[in-house]
Amino acid sequence: MNHKYSVFIIVLWTLLFSAYCAHAGETAIVIKSQDLSAYNEVVKGFQEECLKNNITIKSIYDLNGKMKLGQKIVRKVKKEKPDIVLTIGVLAATVAKDKIKNIPIVFCMVINHERFHLSAPNITGISTEIAIEDQLKGFQSVLGQIKNMGVIYDPSKTGSIITNAENKMKDADMNLVKFQISSSKEVSEAMENLIGKIDALWLLPDSTVVTRESFDLIKSTTLENRIPLLCTSDVFVKAGALAAVSSDYNYVGRQAAGLTGKILELPDLSSLGIVNPDHFKLSINTDTAEKFGLELKVVQEDPKINIYP
Amino acid sequence: MIKIGIRFKFVFFTSLLIATIGIASSWFFSTQTRSQLEEELKKRGYSLIAQLAQDGEVKDSMSVAQKAFFEEPIRRLRNLDIEQELAYWRVLLAQDDVLLEENEKWIKTEIDKIPVHNNIEDIIDPVFSIFSADNGEHFYDFVVPIYEKQTITEEEFATQIFGSEGEHNKIGEKLLGIVQIGLTPERINKKMQTILWTRSIPLGFIIVLVGIGVSYFIASGVVKPVKLLVKITDRVAAGDLTQKVEISSKDEIGLLASQFNQMTESLKQLIDEKEGVMDQLKNVNKELSSINVELVQKNEQLNDAQEQLVRTEKLAAVGTLASGISHELRNPLSAIKNAVFLLKRKLSRNVIPDTDEKVMQFLDIMDKEIDRSSKIISDLLGFTRVAKPTRFSSDINKVVNETISRVEIAENIKLSKNLQFDLPMVMIDANQIGQILINLIDNACQAMMDGGELKISTKVSESFMEIEISDSGCGISEKEVKKIFDPLFTTKASGTGLGLALCQGIIQKHNGVIDVRSQEGVGTTMFIKLPLEDKDAGSA
Numbered sequence: 001m002n003h004k005y006s007v008f009i010i011v012l013w014t015l016l017f018s019a020y021c022a023h024a025g026e027t028a029i030v031i032k033s034q035d036l037s038a039y040n041e042v043v044k045g046f047q048e049e050c051l052k053n054n055i056t057i058k059s060i061y062d063l064n065g066k067m068k069l070g071q072k073i074v075r076k077v078k079k080e081k082p083d084i085v086l087t088i089g090v091l092a093a094t095v096a097k098d099k100i101k102n103i104p105i106v107f108c109m110v111i112n113h114e115r116f117h118l119s120a121p122n123i124t125g126i127s128t129e130i131a132i133e134d135q136l137k138g139f140q141s142v143l144g145q146i147k148n149m150g151v152i153y154d155p156s157k158t159g160s161i162i163t164n165a166e167n168k169m170k171d172a173d174m175n176l177v178k179f180q181i182s183s184s185k186e187v188s189e190a191m192e193n194l195i196g197k198i199d200a201l202w203l204l205p206d207s208t209v210v211t212r213e214s215f216d217l218i219k220s221t222t223l224e225n226r227i228p229l230l231c232t233s234d235v236f237v238k239a240g241a242l243a244a245v246s247s248d249y250n251y252v253g254r255q256a257a258g259l260t261g262k263i264l265e266l267p268d269l270s271s272l273g274i275v276n277p278d279h280f281k282l283s284i285n286t287d288t289a290e291k292f293g294l295e296l297k298v299v300q301e302d303p304k305i306n307i308y309p
Numbered sequence: 310m311i312k313i314g315i316r317f318k319f320v321f322f323t324s325l326l327i328a329t330i331g332i333a334s335s336w337f338f339s340t341q342t343r344s345q346l347e348e349e350l351k352k353r354g355y356s357l358i359a360q361l362a363q364d365g366e367v368k369d370s371m372s373v374a375q376k377a378f379f380e381e382p383i384r385r386l387r388n389l390d391i392e393q394e395l396a397y398w399r400v401l402l403a404q405d406d407v408l409l410e411e412n413e414k415w416i417k418t419e420i421d422k423i424p425v426h427n428n429i430e431d432i433i434d435p436v437f438s439i440f441s442a443d444n445g446e447h448f449y450d451f452v453v454p455i456y457e458k459q460t461i462t463e464e465e466f467a468t469q470i471f472g473s474e475g476e477h478n479k480i481g482e483k484l485l486g487i488v489q490i491g492l493t494p495e496r497i498n499k500k501m502q503t504i505l506w507t508r509s510i511p512l513g514f515i516i517v518l519v520g521i522g523v524s525y526f527i528a529s530g531v532v533k534p535v536k537l538l539v540k541i542t543d544r545v546a547a548g549d550l551t552q553k554v555e556i557s558s559k560d561e562i563g564l565l566a567s568q569f570n571q572m573t574e575s576l577k578q579l580i581d582e583k584e585g586v587m588d589q590l591k592n593v594n595k596e597l598s599s600i601n602v603e604l605v606q607k608n609e610q611l612n613d614a615q616e617q618l619v620r621t622e623k624l625a626a627v628g629t630l631a632s633g634i635s636h637e638l639r640n641p642l643s644a645i646k647n648a649v650f651l652l653k654r655k656l657s658r659n660v661i662p663d664t665d666e667k668v669m670q671f672l673d674i675m676d677k678e679i680d681r682s683s684k685i686i687s688d689l690l691g692f693t694r695v696a697k698p699t700r701f702s703s704d705i706n707k708v709v710n711e712t713i714s715r716v717e718i719a720e721n722i723k724l725s726k727n728l729q730f731d732l733p734m735v736m737i738d739a740n741q742i743g744q745i746l747i748n749l750i751d752n753a754c755q756a757m758m759d760g761g762e763l764k765i766s767t768k769v770s771e772s773f774m775e776i777e778i779s780d781s782g783c784g785i786s787e788k789e790v791k792k793i794f795d796p797l798f799t800t801k802a803s804g805t806g807l808g809l810a811l812c813q814g815i816i817q818k819h820n821g822v823i824d825v826r827s828q829e830g831v832g833t834t835m836f837i838k839l840p841l842e843d844k845d846a847g848s849a
Contacts, residue, residue: 033464038471065464091464111467128470207466235472249471 025054026083026264031073031096033089034065038249042088042109045253053261058082063091070095077103084260093118093125104263106256109249111205113274114160124259125274126252128205129161129232130245132168138245138282139230141298142289143200150177150198150227152190154208161204187214191221200228203236215239226292234283238308242292244283251279281306315535319528320521327520328513335509342504346497350394350449354492355435357395358451361386361488362435367400371455371485374402376409383411386490396448396493397423402486403430416493418442426452429487440491448491455485534562538569550577627796627807631689639686646679688807698738698818705732705767705774705839708739712746713765721760729768735839737819742839745812745823749778749835752808755801756782756833772841773821779834785827793825 028050032039043060050057058080061073074095077085084104087093093107097118107118108126118125130138140146149169153162162178169176177198179190187209194201201222203210219240222229231237231244255278263272282298283306289296299305361367361382370378379400387395397412397420412420422442426432435453442448534556544552550573556566653672706728718724753763761781768775785793785800792798794813799806816823820840827833 034468036468036471089464089467109467109471111470205466205470210466210469212469233470233472235470238472 025056026260027056027058027080028084028086028260029058029077029080029082030060030086030088031063031077031092032060032087033063033091033093035062036089039088039109041249042253042256045250045255046086046257047253048250049254049257050260053257055083055257055260055264063089063095065091067091067095070099074099083264086256086260090116097123102269104260104269106259106263108252108256112157112161115157118274119271121271122269124263124272126255126259127274127276128247129276130247130280131276132165133172134280135232135245136169136172136174138280139200139202139243141282141302142243142284142294142296143228143230146174146200148175148177148198149200149202149230150179150194151202151204152179152181152187152194152209153204153206154182155180156182157208158204158206181208184208184211184214188217191218195221195225195227198227200230203229203231203241205232223288223291228292229288234281234306234308237283237285237306240285240288242285242288242294245280246283247277248279248281252277255279283308285309314532316525316528316532319531320524323524323528324517324521327524328517331513331516331520335513339501339505339509343497343501346500347449347494350492350494350497351437353390353392353394354437354449354451354490357386357389357492358435358453358488358490360389361398361490362453362455367488368455368485371400371402371408374406374408376400379409392496394492394494394496395490397491399423399425399489400486401425401429401489403484408486412491416446417444418446418448423448423450423491426487426489429454430484432487447494449494450489450491452487452489454487531562534558534566538566541569541573545573545576550580623796627689631686635686635690638682642679642683642686646676646683649676649679685805688805688811691811696741698741698815700736700738700819702734703737703739703742705735705737705742705776708737708743709746709765709767709776712743712750715743716747716750716754718750718754718763719757719760722754722757723760723762725762725764727764727766729766732767732769732774733841735774735841737839738815741815742819745815745837746776746778748808748812753778753780753782753833753835756780756784761832769841770838773838774841776837776839777834778837779832781832784829784831784833785825786829790825790827794823 028046030043030046032043047057059076059082061076063069063073070091077100082103084106085096085100087096087105087107088109090110090113093105093110093113094116096105096107097116097120101120101122103122105120105123106125107113107123109128110116110118110125111128113125113127136146151162151165153159155162162176166176177194179193181187181190201218203218215236219229221227223240228243229236229241231241231246233246234244237244255275259272259275263270281304282302284296284299285308286296286299287309299307364382364385366378367382370376370382383398386398395413396416397410399410399420400408402408407425410420412418412423423440426436432452432454435451437452438450440448440450534554537556538554541552541554552573553570554566556563649672653669653676656669656672709726709728713724713726750763750765757763757780764777764779766777789798789800793800794809795806796810797806798810813823816837816839822836822838824836824838825833826836
């Protein structure tokens with residue numbers, strides 16, 4: 001009798017534990033490349049949304065920009081066996097891509113993700129680039145119709161963006177004036193060439209074009225020649241560019257949590273591909289706008305716009 | 310004491326100074342050169358180890374810990390070592406394992422004697438140190454950490470795009486180990502030796518020699534004119550003021566020479582002036598001496614003249630007085646004499662009875678005294694009225710003999726005559742001269758009351774006829790001898806003091822001289838000098 005009773009209890013506990021596990025939902029681990037406020041904002045949005053979706057975040061790891069930490073963290077991640085891994089930043093994404101094969105991965109905040117070939121059956125991602133149409137919409141809300149949009153780019157880094165943008169701009173009745181460079185030393189020459197031909201300069205997140213030194217040159221040159229500088233990061237607006245259309249990092253986290261939910265619902269390990277951020281924000285530097293003599297009606301109409309300084 | 314010349318001092322001290330400066334300069338430049346060469350060696354060391362550190366093959370070799378893979382990097386490193394200063398090299402893995410360590414065969418120190426760096430994780434940047442082996446070899450030791458780049462630069466770019474807060478560590482670098490190389494400063498030592506023996510010492514030697522030569526030349530240039538100056542100064546000091554220093558340089562020596570010449574010239578002028586003044590003074594002195602002699606003579610003459618004047622005045626006064634008295638006394642005396650004569654005649658004729666015999670005696674006394682008084686009066690009148698001598702050519706010896714015959718000489722007086730034979734005739738008033746001789750012989754006899762010798766001599770001396778009358782009597786005192794020709798001066802109790810004054814008056818009228826030489830207790834000599842040719846004699 002007692003023996004039967006014991007077996008019953010064990011079976012019951014097993015059933016209860018299984019039910020608990022099913023009820024407890026999925027678990028996730030976050031790996032961020034380094035400690036940036038933008039990354040932390042993503043983490044925050046992800047946490048908030050996970051809470052809603054009953055997804056438990058087991059651990060948040062920070063690679064501190066060190067590749068060698070990646071192996072240790074990957075070992076820990078494998079031990080913890082999460083249902084999904086969220087990587088924030090290119091370092092975390094590449095480490096996870098190389099070392100984690102059997103756990104779904106969602107990456108975000110990877111600039112020009114195409115260059116890193118972050119495609120695998122277990123990898124889903126959110127790109128950092130806002131859709132060209134949305135960017136144009138945002139810039140036009142500030143400047144009105146732009147006839148000639150200049151851009152400097154390194155084909156090896158942002159060539160695909162330019163290809164995509166050309167078609168979209170044609171549709172928007174806008175002329176894209178391009179200047180190719182292969183070294184940041186050519187930025188000065190590019191600026192000299194573009195001045196007089198363009199109504200605004202579109203600054204892509206291209207590491208050949210944008211360096212600390214070249215940004216100062218671009219900013220001062222555009223200001224001197226009254227050419228609005230339009231960017232893809234509010235960091236540049238804070239530094240003196242006129243406007244930027246960029247991701248809302250908190251929403252990127254939330255979007256990543258949403259993708260996580262969807263992935264976990266899938267029966268097999270599979271990818272949802274790479275999607276654009278579904279929320280973006282417009283940032284404007286009012287000092288710069290004042291120098292250009294712009295009337296910023298859009299600022300009054302949309303309180304969500306980030307205003308600098 | 311050894312005299313050290315300016316030339317030697319100048320050359321010695323200048324050479325010493327040049328040698329000191331040369332040695333100091335050589336030391337300074339050697340130190341600088343060595344320091345520069347050492348810096349260059351350090352730069353080469355850093356450059357070599359940087360090349361090694363950046364060699365991808367080195368990183369690969371270290372990451373797979375394959376010693377054999379280092380052959381090519383080391384070959385390249387040795388090729389880069391153009392100066393052949395690379396002495397040893399060592400590769401140490403992060404696990405403190407020595408992967409590779411080798412040394413060139415020509416160094417004496419074995420590689421295992423060269424210390425291995427511990428705690429390589431603490432080495433972040435290239436480290437330089439100097440290692441001294443026990444055998445005295447020195448090595449410039451360079452160590453550099455080798456990292457494997459693990460970071461993705463895009464993550465750095467992300468920092469730029471998304472913004473950063475605060476500083477971040479170096480991203481994704483893995484320490485593989487360290488690479489250590491050693492360079493020997495032997496080449497520097499050899500180069501320094503070469504510089505020392507081929508440049509510094511010969512150059513220093515040449516500098517010192519040139520310095521000595523130049524200083525000798527300069528010193529000679531200074532000393533030569535100085536020596537010339539000294540030589541000229543000696544001559545000038547010896548009295549040759551015509552010497553001139555022939556230095557035409559425009560420097561201080563030339564200025565000194567010019568000043569010296571000016572000084573010599575001024576000195577010569579002063580001495581010439583002094584000699585001129587001395588000559589003038591001598592002349593003046595001579596003149597003064599002659600004037601003095603003249604003055605003395607004049608003074609004597611003046612004194613004589615004064616004495617003469619006084620005497621003359623006295624004589625004049627005495628003459629006037631005597632003339633007056635004589636004139637007034639002569640007549641009464643004549644009357645008295647006549648009366649005495651008459652009384653004596655009456656008494657002798659017994660005109661007057663009972664006359665005492667003594668009366669006759671008294672009258673004789675009166676008569677004698679009247680005669681004596683008359684004689685005095687006559688002498689006085691004769692003195693005041695000395696007649697102008699009537700001169701005739703006379704034989705003086707004859708005058709002397711006649712005078713001696715007229716004079717009564719006591720027997721106790723010995724008469725010695727020394728009359729020169731063949732004396733020339735002399736223009737004199739024989740009576741007056743005879744009167745003088747009588748007077749003088751009387752005086753001599755009166756001086757020899759106790760006897761003695763009376764010497765009378767005549768002779769011709771130059772243009773004068775001389776007569777000497779000397780006695781061996783009592784003599785006259787020096788005080789009195791000056792006054793014997795003064796009128797009314799006498800040493801005799803019964804003398805009138807007119808005799809010698811009268812004699813002098815007569816001799817002077819003969820343009821002659823009467824003088825006396827006397828010594829008390831010895832005797833007296835009277836001199837009479839009469840001119841042989843008298844210009845006044847013609848008028849007689």
